[in-house]
Amino acid sequence: MFKKRFVCVLLLLAILLAACGRGATPADDQVTVGFAAASAGWPWYATFIETLENRAKQAGWELTVLGADGDVAAQVNQIQDLIAADVDYLVIGPVDGTAIVPAVKDAHRAGIPVIIIGNTVDEEADEAISAVRVPDDYQMGKDSAELMVEALGGEGRIFVVEGLPGQPAVIARLEAYDDVFGETNIEIVDSQPANWDSTKAVEVTEAMLTRYPDIDGILSMDGSMSPGIVQVVNERGLDIPIVGLGGTASELALVKDGSVYGTTCMSPGANANAAADAIEGLIAGRNVEKFQIVPSPKTTQENADQCPGDW
Incomplete structure (x- = not known):
């Protein structure tokens, strides 16, 4: 009888010790996620990061965010830093879709699943990427160009205020503009980068309106730049259509009041x-679809209330 009780006590003690051991080291089982952002300061990325942080908190993940401020070399180094930190999952918002390829392959060789967002x-x-979750930049460019065709009746001279030169999003949107306008009598007389920056967009718009005072319309490649463009146009007393892309809160307000003809959400x-x-x-081991487009519908006064405007 004593022997049976002794064995039971030992078993109970072993269970208690095991339970204490699991509770004492929860970090050992915590999922770690690294996010290499093109920039932590760009408005679109700021909202993305906030949302991802909330999801990480809900799920109990440890999230590390590194922002490259639009610098390709810095982003490559940051990806390598996250690989060295041995994160469990790596999310990348590329500055340049070509330059980071070797780093993405390095992550894959290290056994880290890579999720691509944004661009x-x-x-x-x-083969080194586990999932891609991006908007369709070509389609957004096409939608914006079609809105401009509608606004101008298919003919006129316009200029484009671009984002950061060389980014996949910029390249795809410019290609879409050319494809759409190639079927019309609309001519892009100039296209200059403002690097997704509202202050820079004001400077670029002022310079191009000085150079092309008789311009018929302006394409803004990003919603964060549209308010600055509208400001300059209003200061000059011009009545020309402005078409945006992105659907920021400030841009949507301008769509609703008619200052911006339309945008994408x-x-x-x-x-x-x-x-x-x-x-x-x-994490759950499910069969995750590799490529998914995040919807970004064409947006005008008629449906602007349906766009969240969350950046």
Whole structure:
């Protein structure tokens, strides 16, 4: 009898010790996620990061965010830093879809699943990527160009205020503009970068309106730049259509009051949730769809209230 009781006590003690051991080291089982952002300061990325942080908190992940401020070399180094930190999952918002390919492959070799958001990466890295959650930049460019065709009746001279030169999003949108306007009598007389910066957009717009005082319309490649463009146009007393892209809160207000003819609705919150859903699926071992487009519908006064304007 004593022997049976002694064995029971030992078993109970072993269970208690095991339970205490699990409770004492919860960090050992915590999922770590690294996010290499093109920039932590750009408005779109700021909302993306906030949403991803909320999802990480809900799921109990440890999230590390590094922002490259639009610098390709800095982003490559930051990706390598996250690989060295041995994160469990790596989310990347590329500055340049070509330059980061070797780093993406390094992450894959290290056994780290890679999730691409915001901008696409060259096909050369496809096998090293677990999931892609991006808006369709070509389609958004096409939608914006079609809005300009509608606003101008298919003819006129316009200029474009671009984002950061060389980014996949910029390249795809410019290609879409050319394809749409090539079927019309609308001519892009100039296209200059403002690097997704509202202050820079004002400077670029002022310079181009001085150079092209008889311009018929302006395409803004990003919603964060549209308010600055509207400001300059109003200061000069011009009545020309401005078409945006992105659907920031400030841009949507201008769509609603008619200052901006139309835009597209690109939600960073929706993109962040799509990325977090992909991570959750990978953690659970589910068959995660590799490529998903995050919707970004054409937006005008008629449907502007349906766009979240979350950046």
